[in-house]
Amino acid sequence: MVEKGIYAILAGDHDVSTAVGTRIYPMLAPQKAALPYITFQRISANHIDCTTGSSGLCEARIQVDCVAVGYLASRTLTEHVRDAMQGFTGVAGTIDIDIIRLLDDRDGLQEEIEGSEKVRFVVSSDFAVWFAEAIPV
Secondary structure: HHHHHHHHHHHHHHHHHHHHHHOOOOOOOOOOOOEEEEEEEEEEEEEEEEEEEEEEEEEEEEEEEEEOOOOOHHHHHHHHHHHHHHOOOOOEEEEEEEEEEEEEEEEEEEEEOOOOEEEEEHHHHEEEEEEEEOEEE
């Protein structure tokens, strides 16, 4: 499961962990999660086949959202994530990653923070993650 590798990369990076601590969540953050935080999810996966069946290689599109109170804070966190992930190759947790490439990123906003007039600023980054997967029998 490549998501375990993504978590290992993010949680193991000094700048990312300094910024968010352990606030790195798959899919959704808890409703009252402290800011800033990161969420990540698999958007799609392309399991590569060859003439004899599965090749054991997969390309997953992973979206990483960096959420903060201020725009510059969300952009700074995004740069930490990009530094940790872009170009990564090797073992992350137990996942053998061939390469990670940044595909794109975009700015957004989330709802107001309860009890204030502040909004959450979000930068969403999509990464192509090429990794080895088990070959089905």
